[in-house]
Amino acid sequence: MLQFILKRLGLAILVAFTVSFISFSLLFLSGDPAAALAGETASGEDIEAIRRVYGFDRPMMVQYADWLLSALRGDFGESYYFKLPVAGLIADRLSVTMTLGVCGISFALLTAVPLGVAAAVRPNSLIDRFALFMSVAGQALPSFWFGLILIVVFAIKLGWLPPSGAATWRHFVMPTIVLGYYAMPAIMRLTRAGMLEVLSSDYIRTARAKGASETRVMFKHALRNAIIPVVSLAAVQMGFMLGGSIVVESIFALYGAGYLAWESIGRNDLPTVQALILIFSMFYIVFTFLADVLNAWLDPRMRSS
Amino acid sequence: MEKTLLNVRNLTIDIPVGGGTLHAVRGIDFSLNRGEVLCIVGESGSGKSLTSLALMGLLGKKITPRADEMSFDGINLLKAGSRQMRALRGARMSMIFQEPMTSLNPAYTIGDQLIEARMLHGGASRAEARARAIELLEKVGITAAASRLSQYPHQLSGGLRQRVMIAMALMCGPELIIADEPTTALDVTIQAQILRLLVDLVREMGMAMILITHDLGVVARVADKVAVMYAGGLVETGPAADVFGQPRHPYTRGLLACIPLPGKTERGAPLGTIPGIVPSLVGEVSGCTFRTRCAEAGPDCRGTIPLRGEGAHEFRCVHAEGRRVSEQEGA
Numbered sequence: 001m002l003q004f005i006l007k008r009l010g011l012a013i014l015v016a017f018t019v020s021f022i023s024f025s026l027l028f029l030s031g032d033p034a035a036a037l038a039g040e041t042a043s044g045e046d047i048e049a050i051r052r053v054y055g056f057d058r059p060m061m062v063q064y065a066d067w068l069l070s071a072l073r074g075d076f077g078e079s080y081y082f083k084l085p086v087a088g089l090i091a092d093r094l095s096v097t098m099t100l101g102v103c104g105i106s107f108a109l110l111t112a113v114p115l116g117v118a119a120a121v122r123p124n125s126l127i128d129r130f131a132l133f134m135s136v137a138g139q140a141l142p143s144f145w146f147g148l149i150l151i152v153v154f155a156i157k158l159g160w161l162p163p164s165g166a167a168t169w170r171h172f173v174m175p176t177i178v179l180g181y182y183a184m185p186a187i188m189r190l191t192r193a194g195m196l197e198v199l200s201s202d203y204i205r206t207a208r209a210k211g212a213s214e215t216r217v218m219f220k221h222a223l224r225n226a227i228i229p230v231v232s233l234a235a236v237q238m239g240f241m242l243g244g245s246i247v248v249e250s251i252f253a254l255y256g257a258g259y260l261a262w263e264s265i266g267r268n269d270l271p272t273v274q275a276l277i278l279i280f281s282m283f284y285i286v287f288t289f290l291a292d293v294l295n296a297w298l299d300p301r302m303r304s305s
Numbered sequence: 306m307e308k309t310l311l312n313v314r315n316l317t318i319d320i321p322v323g324g325g326t327l328h329a330v331r332g333i334d335f336s337l338n339r340g341e342v343l344c345i346v347g348e349s350g351s352g353k354s355l356t357s358l359a360l361m362g363l364l365g366k367k368i369t370p371r372a373d374e375m376s377f378d379g380i381n382l383l384k385a386g387s388r389q390m391r392a393l394r395g396a397r398m399s400m401i402f403q404e405p406m407t408s409l410n411p412a413y414t415i416g417d418q419l420i421e422a423r424m425l426h427g428g429a430s431r432a433e434a435r436a437r438a439i440e441l442l443e444k445v446g447i448t449a450a451a452s453r454l455s456q457y458p459h460q461l462s463g464g465l466r467q468r469v470m471i472a473m474a475l476m477c478g479p480e481l482i483i484a485d486e487p488t489t490a491l492d493v494t495i496q497a498q499i500l501r502l503l504v505d506l507v508r509e510m511g512m513a514m515i516l517i518t519h520d521l522g523v524v525a526r527v528a529d530k531v532a533v534m535y536a537g538g539l540v541e542t543g544p545a546a547d548v549f550g551q552p553r554h555p556y557t558r559g560l561l562a563c564i565p566l567p568g569k570t571e572r573g574a575p576l577g578t579i580p581g582i583v584p585s586l587v588g589e590v591s592g593c594t595f596r597t598r599c600a601e602a603g604p605d606c607r608g609t610i611p612l613r614g615e616g617a618h619e620f621r622c623v624h625a626e627g628r629r630v631s632e633q634e635g636a
Contacts, residue, residue, distance in 0.1 A: 206410070206473075208394070212425055225410070225412055
C-alpha cells in the first residue's frame with residue numbers, strides 16, 4: 001500500500017510540473033506580453049522598457065524557473081489590473097470557492113449515492129423512476145436557469161433565503177443545491193449501474209448463502225465494490241466545481257475564484273490567470289491522487305498494479 | 306431407522322419469461338438422510354442448480370418455488386421467513402458454488418470472509434472463529450494457513466479459492482452441504498483432488514451432501530443415492546448401485562453409454578451420444594420430455610407418465626422394458 005502511495009505521489013508531482021510549465025507558457029501564447037501590457041498606443045521604447053522591468057527579455061527557461069520558485073513560496077507576482085499581489089487576491093476568493101465546492105460535492109454525493117443504491121435495489125420501482133426523473137432533470141436543466149428559478153421562488157416569493165452574497169451559511173444554500181444538482185445525475189447513474197452489476201455477482205450470492213442480512217449484503221459486500229468508479233468520478237467533479245463554478249458564482253454574486261478567473265481573462269491579467277490555472281490544476285491533481293489512494297484502500301487489486 | 310434430514314415432494318419452479326412461463330423444475334421428489342450423499346445428475350439447464358438454490362432460499366424475490374413439502378429437519382422451508390432462512394443458511398445448511406473465481410468478495414481478505422461466516426451465526430468470539438478458520442484451511446489442504454488469512458482472493462489460484470469456499474461452507478459445522486458442480490470451473494488435474502477432499506470431509510464430519518455434477522464417474526464412486534434430472538423433471542432416482550447397475554430410463558442408459566468404463570468399454574469402440582437437444586420448457590409441457598430424443602418413444606409417451614419402480618428405485622418411463630413399441634412401429 002505504501003509503495004502504491006509513493007508511486008502515485010511521484011506521478012502526481014510529475015504531472016504537477018508539466019501543468020505548471022503549460023500554465024506558464026500561456027503567457028507567451030497570447031502574443032508578446034510586453035506589448036499587451038504597454039497598450040495599443042505605446043511606442044517601441046515603452047515596450048522595451050516594460051520588457052526589461054518585467055524580465056521578459058530573459059530566456060524563457062530562466063523566467064519559468066524564476067516564476068516557479070516564487071510560486072512555490074506562494075508568490076505569484078502582482079496582478080496587472082489590481083496592482084496587488086496575486087496570492088492575496090486569490091486567497092480571499094478561494095475560501096468562497098472552496099466552501100461552495102465542498103458543499104456542492106457533499107450535497108451531490110449525499111443525494112446521489114443513497115438514491116442510486118435505492119434505485120439499484122429495486123429496479124423499475126417507483127423510487128427507481130423517481131431517481132431517473134431526477135437525473136434526467138438534472139442533466140437537462142441549465143445551471144443559470146435553475147439558479148434563477150430558485151432565486152425567484154425561495155428569495156423573492158418566499159423570502160426564506162438571501163438571493164446573493166456570501167456573508168452567512170444561508171447564502172450558500174441555493175448555490176450548493178445548484179452546483180450539487182449539476183454533479184448529481186452522473187454520480188447517481190454510476191452508483192446505480194455499479195450496484196446493479198455488483199448485486200448480480202457471485203460473491204453477493206455467497207454472502208447471502210453465509211446467512212448475511214440484506215443490509216449487510218448491501219453495505220458491507222456490495223457498496224464497497226460498487227462505489228469504486230464513483231470515487232474517481234467525484235474527484236474529477238470536485239476539481240471541476242472548484243474551477244468551473246463561474247456560472248453559479250455569478251448568478252448568486254458569490255465572488256469566488258472561478259469568477260475571478262473569468263474577470264481576469266477578460267482583463268488580460270495574465271499573472272492572475274496563470275496562478276489560478278496552476279492552483280485549479282493542483283486541486284485536480286490532489287483530488288485525483290486522493291481518489292486513487294481511497295480506491296486502493298477499497299479494492300486491494302489496485303494496490304498491486 | 307435413520308432420520309430424514311431433507312424431504313422434498315413435488316417441487317415446482319416456474320420462471321416468468323418474455324413469452325410465457327418457463328417450467329424450469331417440474332414436480333420433483335427426493336429425500337436425504339443424515340450422512341447420506343445424494344448426487345443430482347443431468348445436462349445443463351435441467352434444473353439442478355435451481356433446485357439447490359430453492360433449498361437454500363436463494364432464488365431471489367421474483368421466483369417463488371412451490372411444493373407439497375420442502376422441509377429440513379422438520380422445518381418447513383416454504384413457510385420459513387427470511388430471518389429463519391438466514392439463521393439456517395451457512396449455519397445448518399451450506400452451499401459451495403460452481404465459480405470459485407468470482408464467488409469470493411474481492412474487497413476483503415480470505416480471513417475476513419471465513420471469520421464472517423462463523424461470526425454471523427453467533428456463539429463464537431472472533432479469536433475462536435479465527436482459530437476455526439485456520440483449522441479448516443489446514444483441513445482443506447492449504448499450507449501456511451495462518452498467513453493465508455491476510456491474503457485477498459485475487460492472490461489465490463482457482464483451486465485454492467475453491468478450497469477456501471469449502472472451508473467457508475464448513476465454518477459452522479453444517480448438517481447439509483449443497484455442492485453445485487464444485488469442480489467444473491477448475492483444471493482437470495485438480496478436479497479429482499478437490500472432489501475427493503470434499504467427499505472425505507463430508508464422510509468424516511458425518512454431514513449429508515447434495516452433489517450436483519455432470520461427472521458420472523464421480524457419482525459412481527461417492528453417491529449413496531442418485532437422482533437423474535432431465536428438462537426440469539426427475540426421470541430416475543434410487544440407490545446408486547441400482548441406478549448404475551440396472552438403469553431403467555432410456556435417458557439414464559444414454560448418459561451411462563456416454564462415459565467409458567475401464568474394463569467394460571472396448572478399446573476403439575465409439576462412445577455413446579444422445580442425439581437432439583433439450584426441448585424448450587416455455588409454455589405447456591406434457592408427456593415425457595425425453596420422447597423427442599428417445600429411440601424407444603411411442604405414441605403413449607405423449608400422455609401422463611406414471612412413476613414406476615421397485616422399492617426405492619423409481620423412474621418415469623412407460624417403455625423401461627425395452628424396444629417393444631418401436632419394433633412394433635417398424636413392423
